[in-house]
Amino acid sequence: METFAELKPDASARITVDPLLAAFIENEVIPGTGVDPGRFWSGLDALIAEFEPRNRALLRERDRLQAEIDAWHVARRGEAFDLAAYRRFLEKIGYLGSEPPHFEVDVQGVDAEVAKLNGPQLVVPVTSARYALNAANARWGSLYDALYGTDALLPKADSAGHELDTSRATLVIDHVKGLLDRWIPLADGSHSDVVSYRIAGGALECRLSNGEARGLLDAAAFVGHRGPEERPEHVYIKHHGLHIDLAFDPDTPSGRLDPAGMSDVVLEAALTTIVDFEDSVATVDVQDKIPAYRDWLGLMKGTLRAAVRKGGGEIERRLADDRSMIGTDGRETSLPGRSLLLVRNVGQHVKTDMVLTKDGDPVSEAFIDAAVTTLIGLHDLRGEHRGLNSRAGSIYVVKPKMHGADEVQLAVDLFARLEEIYGLSSNTIKIGIMDEERRMSANLRAALNVARHRVFFINTGFLDRTGDEIHTAMEAGPVVPKTTMKSQPWLRAYEERNVVTGLNAGLDRKGQIGKGMWTATDRMADMIAQKGAQLRAGASTAWVPSPTAAVLHAIHYHGIDVRDVQSGLRSAPLPPVTELLTPSLADPDRLTEAVVRSELDNNVQSLLGYVVRWIDQGVGCSKVPDINGIDLMEDRATLRISSQHIANWLLHGVISAAQVDESLRRMAVLVDRQNAEDTAYIPMSPGFDGIAFRTARDLIFDARTQPNGYTEFLLAAGRAGRKKLG
Numbered sequence: 045m046e047t048f049a050e051l052k053p054d055a056s057a058r059i060t061v062d063p064l065l066a067a068f069i070e071n072e073v074i075p076g077t078g079v080d081p082g083r084f085w086s087g088l089d090a091l092i093a094e095f096e097p098r099n100r101a102l103l104r105e106r107d108r109l110q111a112e113i114d115a116w117h118v119a120r121r122g123e124a125f126d127l128a129a130y131r132r133f134l135e136k137i138g139y140l141g142s143e144p145p146h147f148e149v150d151v152q153g154v155d156a157e158v159a160k161l162n163g164p165q166l167v168v169p170v171t172s173a174r175y176a177l178n179a180a181n182a183r184w185g186s187l188y189d190a191l192y193g194t195d196a197l198l199p200k201a202d203s204a205g206h207e208l209d210t211s212r213a214t215l216v217i218d219h220v221k222g223l224l225d226r227w228i229p230l231a232d233g234s235h236s237d238v239v240s241y242r243i244a245g246g247a248l249e250c251r252l253s254n255g256e257a258r259g260l261l262d263a264a265a266f267v268g269h270r271g272p273e274e275r276p277e278h279v280y281i282k283h284h285g286l287h288i289d290l291a292f293d294p295d296t297p298s299g300r301l302d303p304a305g306m307s308d309v310v311l312e313a314a315l316t317t318i319v320d321f322e323d324s325v326a327t328v329d330v331q332d333k334i335p336a337y338r339d340w341l342g343l344m345k346g347t348l349r350a351a352v353r354k355g356g357g358e359i360e361r362r363l364a365d366d367r368s369m370i371g372t373d374g375r376e377t378s379l380p381g382r383s384l385l386l387v388r389n390v391g392q393h394v395k396t397d398m399v400l401t402k403d404g405d406p407v408s409e410a411f412i413d414a415a416v417t418t419l420i421g422l423h424d425l426r427g428e429h430r431g432l433n434s435r436a437g438s439i440y441v442v443k444p445k446m447h448g449a450d451e452v453q454l455a456v457d458l459f460a461r462l463e464e465i466y467g468l469s470s471n472t473i474k475i476g477i478m479d480e481e482r483r484m485s486a487n488l489r490a491a492l493n494v495a496r497h498r499v500f501f502i503n504t505g506f507l508d509r510t511g512d513e514i515h516t517a518m519e520a521g522p523v524v525p526k527t528t529m530k531s532q533p534w535l536r537a538y539e540e541r542n543v544v545t546g547l548n549a550g551l552d553r554k555g556q557i558g559k560g561m562w563t564a565t566d567r568m569a570d571m572i573a574q575k576g577a578q579l580r581a582g583a584s585t586a587w588v589p590s591p592t593a594a595v596l597h598a599i600h601y602h603g604i605d606v607r608d609v610q611s612g613l614r615s616a617p618l619p620p621v622t623e624l625l626t627p628s629l630a631d632p633d634r635l636t637e638a639v640v641r642s643e644l645d646n647n648v649q650s651l652l653g654y655v656v657r658w659i660d661q662g663v664g665c666s667k668v669p670d671i672n673g674i675d676l677m678e679d680r681a682t683l684r685i686s687s688q689h690i691a692n693w694l695l696h697g698v699i700s701a702a703q704v705d706e707s708l709r710r711m712a713v714l715v716d717r718q719n720a721e722d723t724a725y726i727p728m729s730p731g732f733d734g735i736a737f738r739t740a741r742d743l744i745f746d747a748r749t750q751p752n753g754y755t756e757f758l759l760a761a762g763r764a765g766r767k768k769l770g
């Protein structure tokens with residue numbers, strides 16, 4: 045295949061494109077988009093010429109500010125921290141910008157799942173077609189399965205998946221009937237007393253065991269059914285904007301336990317899904333990126349397939365169809381069958397050699413992601429696959445790790461340029477702003493204002509944000525242990541300011557005010573107990589790591605009226621920026637030997653457990669047990685926290701280099717043991733000299749010098765080295 049320079053007749057090209065990427069775009073992506081290949085390539089060429097220098101300047105500005113902040117702290121070592129002086133200093137160096145006057149977000153063409161409805165947001169690594177399809181289909185999920193198969197009600201059973209445990213199933217059914225009584229009560233009586241559900245005169249009629257008939261207290265909540273009216277197979281009810289599917293099949297094990305033959309309660313769960321090209325994947329070269337782009341292409345065209353082996357057989361997983369039903373007017377209608385897909389691009393600091401400048405320098409991978417993922421998104425807007433994803437005709441790009449308004453302005457301009465190249469109307473490409481860097485949090489109103497015509501969400505990515513918190517204040521002193529971070533003033537101020545800022549700009553009525561990930565993947569009882577707090581704090585949506593978690597998190601949206609909460613918070617005061625800027629410095633007396641050792645081991649274990657799979661197997665998101673044996677989702681953001689935390693304690697003498705090395709070796713043995721069942725796993729011990737182990741060590745010892753504490757540079761170098769070894 046020719047390179048771009050060869051493809052372009054006038055030889056004035058300022059970029060060189062990897063032939064594999066060029067071929068993929070020409071042969072697989074562009075056909076059907078209505079975009080002329082020449083226009084795409086010359087547009088990309090011009091875009092990079094325009095934006096690359098601008099981006100480099102913005103990255104230099106990040107470095108300048110961090111260097112100034114480091115120097116400020118170093119000059120004041122041993123002095124009491126002076127918050128007022130610190131604030132003045134941040135204003136002086138341009139870290140804290142000016143606040144814009146009042147404005148309202150004014151974004152058009154946003155799908156209901158984002159602008160009107162409130163429900164879980166799922167995140168999925170794009171590199172697994174199997175998971176990505178599962179995520180897209182996680183719009184609907186079985187509440188019975190989610191409660192039965194997890195620790196939600198009872199400790200997780202070993203027998204799950206084999207023969208039905210009747211007493212466990214009965215507990216689930218009783219629990220769900222209790223939920224239905226709260227969410228969609230009968231006019232009188234309980235769903236647990238209903239022996240049959242039928243449709244009569246366009247309404248739902250529920251017959252009780254005493255023979256009496258009841259309707260729903262809110263009769264209008266019934267929206268449709270499938271199957272015969274006398275014995276419906278599905279009854280659809282709407283509550284807080286979310287659909288509930290009462291499924292009936294008396295011949296199933298669960299249906300047999302229910303006098304009404306109700307076999308499942310299926311919830312509308314992941315309204316939106318972020319298909320992630322960023323922190324949950326390990327894509328370091330064109331060979332990794334093309335399959336990732338191809339998965340996104342398959343999602344946008346509806347052609348993605350994955351073979352799934354289960355219970356001895358193999359099924360082909362594909363995108364779910366919409367759900368057809370008979371509405372209350374007797375007409376055939378449908379409900380969306382798939383989650384609305386959003387795509388997360390990489391951060392502006394990541395470079396790729398898939399495209400080189402004329403000087404042979406790698407360009408910002410975010411530009412290539414933006415160009416390719418939106419080009420792919422055109423399949424949803426035009427041609428034969430139109431409307432499969434966005435009914436409102438938008439492409440939703442989540443932009444991570446931006447630092448303040450100038451960087452958002454670059455993203456806004458970048459998307460405007462892409463719209464010109466693709467012949468799209470202005471603001472078709474929407475932008476989701478991750479509020480996950482300290483400078484973004486401190487300048488969120490200005491950033492939101494810049495994107496007000498295309499922003500569809502702000503989201504508190506508290507994991508990256510915690511890593512940046514530690515890195516920014518690296519020189520200020522030793523920070524509190526990781527677990528204590530959650531109760532620090534900055535974090536409260538950060539979460540609250542994000543909500544108040546979003547509400548103040550009317551974002552809740554046009555898009556989402558989102559909150560972060562539940563990382564304890566298998567602790568569903570804890571999630572049910574705790575994750576509702578994010579909604580009570582004003583979130584429109586919050587992140588979950590799996591489809592099962594999405595179903596269980598949906599419970600919160602039925603229990604809490606998000607719109608009411610947000611109305612109540614509309615005039616809440618904005619916590620002062622000084623609270624946001626208060627560093628989380630530890631009280632040295634509290635850093636006992638036991639606390640320090642356990643904190644170090646915990647950080648080292650999660651770091652090693654994640655890095656070894658990243659480097660040796662190219663896995664970007666893993667479940668890694670913490671020191672208490674609790675499985676936690678680890679991705680690059682959680683790695684950023686661990687590496688920065690250890691580096692901070694090293695810098696301030698809380699721990700020594702020898703202690704870190706000793707912990708690394710001890711924990712490597714443990715991580716090897718944890719992965720003993722994995723035949724593809726390469727142990728780190730006893731040599732402790734493989735690329736994975738060395739990269740993990742570098743991530744600690746070089747953490748201070750990594751721009752903003754990002755881990756991707758060292759990870760990518762390690763992975764590239766590992767790939768070379770074959």
Ligand SMILES: CC(=O)SCCNC(=O)CCNC(=O)[C@H](O)C(C)(C)COP(=O)(O)OP(=O)(O)OC[C@H]1O[C@@H](n2cnc3c(N)ncnc32)[C@H](O)[C@@H]1OP(=O)(O)O
Pocket residue numbers: 166167168169174175176178179320323324352505507508561565589590591665666667677678679681682
């Ligand atoms: C800070 C941030 O940026 S957070 C955002 C980035 N993080 C993420 O995207 C996390 C997404 N979650 C995941 O990748 C996974 O859940 C992990 C890696 C945490 C755990 O994965 P596993 O150990 O394989 O999970 P587990 O064995 O419990 O479950 C596997 C099943 O759940 C499904 N599943 C798990 N997570 C997801 C998901 N996010 N989307 C879709 N399906 C999923 C799988 O498809 C599989 O089902 P299948 O056999 O029918 O295909």
Ligand SMILES: O=CC(=O)O
Pocket residue numbers: 323478480504505506507508509560561681
């Ligand atoms: O991207 C999310 C985060 O928490 O970081």
Ligand SMILES: [Mg+2]
Pocket residue numbers: 323444478480505507508681
């Ligand atoms: Mg993040």
